[in-house]
Amino acid sequence: xxxxxxxxxxxxxxxxxxxxxxxxxxxxxxxxxxxxxxxxxxxxxxxxxxxxxxxxxxxxxxxxxxxxxxxxxxxxxxxxxxxxxxxxxxxxxxxxxxxxxxxxxxxxxxxxxxxxxxxxxxxxxxxxxxxxxxxxxxxxxxxxxxxxxxxxxxxxxxxxxxxxxxxxxxxxxxxxxxxxxxxxxxxxxxxxxxxxxxxxxxxxxxxxxxxxxxxxxxxxxxxxxxxxxxxxxxxxxxxxxxxxxxxxxxxxxxxxxxxxxxxxxxxxxxxxxxxxxxxxxxxxxxxxxxxxxxxxxxxxxxxxxxxxxxxxxxxxxxxxxxxxxxxxxxxxxxxxxxxxxxxxxxxxxxxxxxxxxxxxxxxxxxxxxxxxxxxxxxxxxxxxxxxxxxxxxxxxxxxxxxxxxxxxxxxxxxxxxxxxxxxxxxxxxxxxxxxxxxxxxxxxxxxxxxxxxxxxxxxxxxxxxxxxxxxxxxxxxxxxxxxxxxxxxxxxxxxxxxxxxxxxxxxxxxxxxxxxxxxxxxxxxxxxxxxxxxxxxxxxxxxxxxxxxxxxxxxxxxxxxxxxxxxxxxxxxxxxxxxxxxxxxxxxxxxxxxxxxxxxxxxxxxxxxxxxxxxxxxxxxxxxxxxxxxxxxxxxxxxxxxxxxxxxxxxxxxxxxxxx
Numbered sequence: 219x220x221x222x223x224x225x226x227x228x229x230x231x232x233x234x235x236x237x238x239x240x241x242x243x244x245x246x247x248x249x250x251x252x253x254x255x256x257x258x259x260x261x262x263x264x265x266x267x268x269x270x271x272x273x274x275x276x277x278x279x280x281x282x283x284x285x286x287x288x289x290x291x292x293x294x295x296x297x298x299x300x301x302x303x304x305x306x307x308x309x310x311x312x313x314x315x316x317x318x319x320x321x322x323x324x325x326x327x328x329x330x331x332x333x334x335x336x337x338x339x340x341x342x343x344x345x346x347x348x349x350x351x352x353x354x355x356x357x358x359x360x361x362x363x364x365x366x367x368x369x370x371x372x373x374x375x376x377x378x379x380x381x382x383x384x385x386x387x388x389x390x391x392x393x394x395x396x397x398x399x400x401x402x403x404x405x406x407x408x409x410x411x412x413x414x415x416x417x418x419x420x421x422x423x424x425x426x427x428x429x430x431x432x433x434x435x436x437x438x439x440x441x442x443x444x445x446x447x448x449x450x451x452x453x454x455x456x457x458x459x460x461x462x463x464x465x466x467x468x469x470x471x472x473x474x475x476x477x478x479x480x481x482x483x484x485x486x487x488x489x490x491x492x493x494x495x496x497x498x499x500x501x502x503x504x505x506x507x508x509x510x511x512x513x514x515x516x517x518x519x520x521x522x523x524x525x526x527x528x529x530x531x532x533x534x535x536x537x538x539x540x541x542x543x544x545x546x547x548x549x550x551x552x553x554x555x556x557x558x559x560x561x562x563x564x565x566x567x568x569x570x571x572x573x574x575x576x577x578x579x580x581x582x583x584x585x586x587x588x589x590x591x592x593x594x595x596x597x598x599x600x601x602x603x604x605x606x607x608x609x610x611x612x613x614x615x616x617x618x619x620x621x622x623x624x625x626x627x628x629x630x631x632x633x634x635x636x637x638x639x640x641x642x643x644x645x646x647x648x649x650x651x652x653x654x655x656x657x658x659x660x661x662x663x664x665x666x667x668x669x670x671x672x673x674x675x676x677x678x679x680x681x682x683x684x685x686x687x688x689x690x691x692x693x694x695x696x697x698x699x700x701x702x703x704x705x706x707x708x709x710x711x712x713x714x715x716x717x718x719x720x721x722x723x724x725x726x727x728x729x730x731x732x733x734x735x736x737x738x739x740x741x742x743x744x745x746x747x748x749x750x751x752x753x754x755x756x757x758x759x760x761x762x763x764x765x766x767x768x769x770x771x772x773x774x775x776x777x778x779x780x781x782x783x784x785x786x787x788x789x790x791x792x793x794x795x796x797x798x799x800x801x802x803x804x805x806x807x808x809x810x811x812x813x814x815x816x817x818x819x820x821x822x823x824x825x826x827x828x829x830x831x832x833x834x835x836x837x838x839x840x841x842x843x844x845x846x847x848x849x850x851x852x853x854x855x856x857x858x859x860x861x862x863x864x865x866x867x868x869x870x871x872x873x874x875x876x877x878x
Contacts (some may be wrong), residue, residue, distance in 0.1 A: 220493040220612065222547060225273045230543045233266070246538040251531065258545030259552075259568060266550045267557070274486035281461040281485030288317040288324040295331055299792075308335040308451065309436050316455040316463055326357040330365060336451060338366060342376035344452045364653070385786040389421045389638065395653060397620060406622050406652055413647040416857045419629060420621075420641040420653075424613035425526055426504050427588065427637055428497045431489070445469035447588060447637040458482040461489075477503035483558050484551065491547050493612050494585065498578035499551060501526060501614060507566050510573040525616035531579040533677040541579075541841040548575045583677045584619045585612050588633050591826070599819045623677070624654035625669050626685035630822055630858040644739055644820065644857060654683070661685035662818045702734070703774050713822070737774060741767060741781050748788055755796055764789050783812020790834070799838035800830060806831050825854030829865055832872065841876050848873045 221227060234242070237439045241261075295310030311332035318325035326376060331349035349372070391397075394411040413419060417829050427447060443450050443465035453463035454470050459482050464470040477500045488496045502510065505523045519527055533541065539610045552571035588611040610766045618639055621629070624864060628651075643823045647653060657677060661667035666689040673681045702720070721728045744767045751760035767785050775782040786809035793802035817823040828851035835844035852869045859865065 221605055221674045222242075222491040222495060222543070223273065226270065226490055226547070227543065229266075229269050229273070231349070231539065233261075233546065234542050236538055237261075241536075245542065249534065251533055251576050252542055252572055254533065255545050255549070256544065256568075256815040258575075259571065261547040262546055262553055264553075266546065267554050270487050270490060270550050270554070274490045281489065283319040283322075283460050284317050285319055285322040285324050287811050288322060288328060290313040291521075292324060292331060295328075299331070299335060302338075304335045307334055308339065309440065312336060312453050312463075313440060316453065317460045320355075320457065320541045323356070326352045326355040326852040328553060330361075332452065333365075333368060337372060339451070340375070341451050342372040346372050346376065346454060378734070389423055391617065392417065392419050395419050399704065403622060403652070405620050407620050409647040409649050410654045411642045411649055413653075414642050415645050416860075417643050418640060419474070419643055419647075420617060420639075422615045422617045422639050423586070424586075424611075424637045424639075425522055425616050426497060426500045427611045427613035428493050428500065429611045430493060430609055438608070442610055443469050445473040446635075448635055456482060456751060459485045461485050474849060476500075477874045480555060480559075484554065487551065489555065491551065494581045495544075495547050495551070495578060497576075497585065497612055497614065498548065498574045498581060501577045502570050505573065507570050510569055512569055512572075522616045525619070526577070526580075527573075528612060529580045529584050529619055532583060532678050533579060536579060538580075544578045545575050546800070550579060581612075581614065584614060586615055586639070587611075588613050588632055588639075589631075589638055611637065615639060621653055621655050621699055623657040623673065623681065624683040624685065625656065625659060625666075625681060626683065627654045627656045628638050629653060629655045631655060631824075632859050632863075640860070642858060642860065661689065662821075663816055665689070669782075701774050702779065738781065741775070741785075745781070745784055745788060749769070752788065752792055752795065755795075757792060760788075760792055764792065777808065778812050780812055780814040780816050783809045794834065794837075797837075799834050800840070803834040803838060803840070806834060820854065820857075822854070822858040825851060825858055826865075829855060829869060832869060836872050836876070845873065845876055848876075 222230075245254070245257055248257060291310050291314035295314065298304075298307035298310060311328050314324060314328035315332065318328060320492045329348045329352035333345040333352065334346040336348060337344075346369060349369050352365060353362065355614070355652065367444070391407075392410060392413065394413045394417070395407055396410045397405060398408050399405050401658070407420070424447075429442055429444050429447070431437055431439050440453070440463070441449060441460070443453070444462045445464050446469050448465050450463070450465040454466055456462040456464075456470065456474075456478065459461070462478060464473065464486075480503055481499060488499075505519075505526075509519055509523060511519070511527070538546075548571050552567040552574075556567045587609045589607050590610050591607055618631075618641065621641070626646055628645050629641050630645060632640050634640060641653070641655065643653075657673065659672045659681075661669070664672075666686050670681050673679060682866070720734060744763060748760045748763040748767065751757075752762060764785065768789075786805045790802040790805035790809060793799075793805065806827070810824070810831065813821075813823050813827045827845050832844050832847040832851050835847060848869050852866055854871075855863060855866045855869070
């Protein structure tokens with residue numbers, strides 16, 4: 219669960235400790251959501267609002283308009299443009315657009331400069347749109363001839379057939395699946411007819427979502443539409459803040475009506491209270507006060523919100539201090555919103571806050587990370603491209619939330635346009651059998667004791683899935699030592715010892731926990747440095763670093779260890795950057811051994827590994843090797859992502875080229 223920033227947690231923790239014993243005892247005894255939130259509202263004061271504002275003060279540069287910052291972004295964009303790093307330049311200009319106040323002279327300049335970067339990226343329609351925005355926002359008349367020249371160049375290259383459509387997805391549940399209910403499982407999804415491997419069971423769009431802030435200058439919050447989650451080359455900013463941005467006016471206007479017109483003034487505060495608090499507030503705002511039940515007033519819930527509202531909130535499973543943190547956080551936000559509006563509109567903030575508190579507790583067990591496959595390294599015009607899964611948003615899905623967990627699931631999830639999740643069967647699901655997906659702890663990557671501990675902490679249940687029932691309980695198992703070899707024998711696996719460390723089964727040499735942890739940490743640190751060197755086109759330095767890693771890793775890491783696999787993958791990228799496709803393929807094949815053990819031979823991760831290997835063999839002109847890999851890569855990708863996914867189509871085109 220994404221909790222608020224530490225400063226706010228500490229403040230609310232001190233507030234909890236400072237309560238009168240009788241008040242704290244009474245709060246602990248409350249068993250109804252409405253009573254808990256009402257108590258928190260009565261305990262929330264103006265001091266709490268002022269504290270949150272103070273904590274958020276340092277975060278205002280994330281959300282406010284600032285002409286000076288916009289000018290600095292434009293200068294950084296100009297520097298990237300001169301180096302012909304056009305994508306990087308466009309991102310700097312986009313940040314300048316979002317930071318510029320409406321009346322600032324920086325706004326038209328940033329639009330105009332971004333149009334030049336987009337022109338070089340062959341995004342001609344986007345460049346034309348930016349040229350129009352530059353003129354509309356007061357681009358200097360003496361320089362308009364530059365815009366006209368670029369417009370003519372765009373029109374000369376622009377083809378009206380460029381895809382700009384936004385087709386509606388077909389969202390439904392397969393007729394072969396149905397929603398069931400039982401005291402043991404609650405509401406769940408099960409097969410009513412035989413569902414074959416690869417068949418789509420469910421497609422679902424998020425009821426609401428929040429983009430995850432990134433750790434760097436160009437995180438997901440700057441690269442994605444904050445409404446539909448689609449990538450955007452030319453984000454359209456919110457008029458009131460510099461943080462929210464959208465792929466177009468339609469998404470901007472829809473978000474404004476649904477939730478952002480009320481949350482916009484709270485940009486910095488929402489950043490401080492965390493993603494889950496913001497998502498909970500958005501769900502309540504989208505539903506609307508008039509649709510939120512209160513007592514027995516019989517409010518009419520639409521179908522989508524009814525599914526959300528009825529999710530289990532597990533109030534009694536959360537600690538009293540956690541209930542207090544969640545309730546006071548929501549109450550403080552509502553009190554500040556009430557002050558911002560000056561009660562100028564008839565709005566029941568307590569009712570809205572009660573719903574947001576309910577949703578915040580629900581999110582601990584029902585929030586879904588939206589995962590996409592993104593290029594790592596190639597984004598800023600590097601010669602090396604590697605795909606990696608990345609969490610871009612947290613969302614609440616009305617129907618997906620009904621699917622229960624298994625540590626060995628029979629489905630696979632993929633996320634597409636507009637954040638839509640598609641659930642496919644990865645094996646045959648027979649009538650009456652439950653449709654299951656993994657909430658995180660997977661049998662192929664974690665022992666049963668650790669899985670059950672994590673699931674109990676996060677989701678409040680002790681897992682009794684098939685994998686957990688079959689796997690013997692090994693209390694002494696430590697997954698950290700899995701795949702490690704004795705540094706002396708080099709081919710003997712380490713076993714857990716009674717002293718809390720590990721020992722070699724052949725020579726008896728022991729390794730302390732500190733020694734092992736430090737060894738793995740150094741390898742991982744060196745791998746991170748090697749990637750940074752590689753992505754900065756410092757290939758020879760990266761190779762030297764990787765050779766040192768290879769020596770250290772070869773001593774203690776088995777070929778199937780995850781870090782050994784990552785090292786081989788980076789080495790493959792290094793050789794690929796020089797066009798040495800054959801050597802790259804050798805290292806990628808070695809990396810595949812670790813992927814197969816970590817994720818399974820039938821996993822989507824293995825599918826992507828094989829697709830990369832096929833591409834390397836194809837580039838090397840190794841026809842037989844490529845044709846030997848393509849069918850399995852295509853089968854696995856079709857199983858997890860569908861036969862029409864771009865990677866499958868690319869493999870089919872590759873195969874046809876080789877056979878002809």
